[in-house]
Amino acid sequence: MQGATLAVDFGTSNSAAALAHGGRVWRLPIEAGRETLPTAVFFPTGGAMRVGAAAGASLIAGDDGRYMRALKSVLGLPLLHETRLLGGKRQSLADVITAFLATVKSRAEAETGMRFDRVLSGRPVHFHSRAPEKDLQAEADLRACYEAAGFTDVAFLPEPEAAAHATQAMGDANAPALIVDIGGGTSDFSVFRGQGGSVEILANHGIRLGGTDFDQLLSLAFAMPALGLGGELRREMGAGRLPVPRAPYVDLATWAKIPFLYTAQTRRMVDEMVRLAVEPEKLARFATVLEMELGHDLAFAVEAGKIAANGAAGQGRIDMAMIEPGLSAPLLAEAMNAELSAARAALGEAAREALAMAGIAPEALGRVILVGGSSLMDFVGQEMQAVSPNAQILRSEAFTAVVDGLALAASRLA
Structure with missing residues (x-):
């Protein structure tokens, strides 16, 4: 067939x-x-x-x-x-x-x-x-x-827009609604009205910001310092010190770029950093990650810590025992939310832009419908409520609404 x-x-x-x-x-x-x-x-x-x-x-x-x-x-x-x-x-x-x-x-x-x-x-x-x-x-x-x-x-x-078709009947079906779809790589917004069982799209908007970006920010702030980020290198000649280069850590914290770090050139560069490091034991951990190809294990540990910190207890931990026995970094909700405050503000601004494109005043919005796995982060709903204080915040099927x-x-x- x-x-x-x-x-x-x-x-x-x-x-x-x-x-x-x-x-x-x-x-x-x-x-x-x-x-x-x-x-x-x-x-x-x-x-x-x-x-x-x-x-x-x-x-x-x-x-x-x-x-x-x-x-x-x-x-x-x-x-x-x-x-x-x-x-x-x-x-x-x-x-x-x-x-x-x-x-x-x-x-x-x-x-x-x-x-x-x-x-x-x-x-x-x-x-x-x-x-x-x-x-x-x-x-x-x-x-x-x-x-x-x-x-x-x-x-x-x-x-x-697809999610709007699946969720149009949620809440007050006659009220204008904003879909907030926070995925792994992008955040997308549709403003719509229900029209007799169909959907009238008033505006679509989106930005390149999502859950993998949240992971990257948290990894750089809480995990990578244990691997030497923020440290210093001694100069080969002369006085003074140099900061440890940030670029390889950014790549290690970026899901799509992790596989491309495992090269002889990168390993040689990190070995040289270990030799010159003021805190060589930390840089040696970075070398271990490259040698054992542990980048994705570390990324999953950051993601797990994020999910735990977003939970009811608000307490997470990034478990890095795969790199060194007993190595970990606490990740508490307050610190996590502070680190993600700029991302939260960007989501709020994008939502406001979507409403402006649709000609809907924030206070006139009746519903905000959250979809996408990263919409499960508490600050997303909180920011959308701040954008549209009169709107009902609704959660649809996070992973299947689209x-x-x-x-x-x-x-x-x-």
């Missing part, structure tokens, strides 16, 4: 696929027993690419190979087309994304017994903030990956 349009939410951290018929959505279990598939791959040395939970399991097990996550963040950038030795052959990140999307397609077809030539994919309102050329290139890149994965008809819908809306929209295209 063929002819249906597959809805795909290709996310920075998680992806999903769904179909809809008669107003009902079926989320396809493209990951065994789960409605979402981690957007992650693992290239074992001398083996086939592993996807999703299997990729994470390989990383945890310490299998020899290369783990990659946050693939979506490189769309529109030259890095997408640079080739690396992955799985025994030279491949670009575009090739990796294509293989991931081909896996989504094949699993959806195996689950349904249908063939999918058409896809309706979500996309951020803006892949890149205030960079229209990069934005156009990013969509073109993603379209090319879908086509290379076997789809012949590719259409896109902004992710918050794919649900895409499926509903796709069913109307059939």
Whole structure:
């Protein structure tokens, strides 16, 4: 059977696929027993690419190979087309994304017994903030990956607009609403009104800021100082000292760039930093991360600490025992929120801009509907309430509202 349009939410951290018929959505279990598939791959040395939970399991097990996550963040950038030795052959990140999307397609077809030539994919309102050329290139890149994965008809819908289709009936359906979709790589906003069961989009807006950026900020502030960030190096000649370079730590704290740190050149640079360091024991930990390829383990530890600090107790800890036994850094809610205050302000400003684009006064907004995994951070709802104090703050399905809306929209295209 063929002819249906597959809805795909290709996310920075998680992806999903769904179909809809008669107003009902079926989320396809493209990951065994789960409605979402981690957007992650693992290239074992001398083996086939592993996807999703299997990729994470390989990383945890310490299998020899290369783990990659946050693939979506490189769309529109030259890095997408640079080739690396992955799985025994030279491949670009575009090739990796294509293989991931081909896996989504094949699993959806195996689950349904249908063939999918058409896809309706979500996309951020803006892949890149205030960079229209990069934005156009990013969509073109993603379209090319879908086509290379076997789809012949590719259409896109902004992710918050899709979420509006899935959540229009929440709260007072007659009140104007703001979708706030905080994902792994972008934050997107749609202002809409319900119109007799349909959606009237008044404005779409978005910025390149998301959960992976929160992780990066927290990693640099709380984890990387234990690896030497903020320290000093002695000069080879002459008096005085130099600051430890920040750039490699930024790369180590950036999900998409971690795999590209594991080079002989970087290791030599860090070895030289250890030799000249005022606190060589800290720089030696950085060297250990590179030697043992522990960057993703560290990133997951930061993410886990963030989630714990966002919990009811407000107490988290970044466990770095994989680098050195007993090594950790406390992460308390107050300190975390202080570090993320600029990000919070940026989200508030973007929400205000979306409302201004729609011609809706903040005090006239009836509903704010939060979706996306990173919308679970408490400060997101608090900031949106500050933006629109009269609005009801509602939480939809954080990880599946977008794919649900895409499926509903796709069913109307059939």
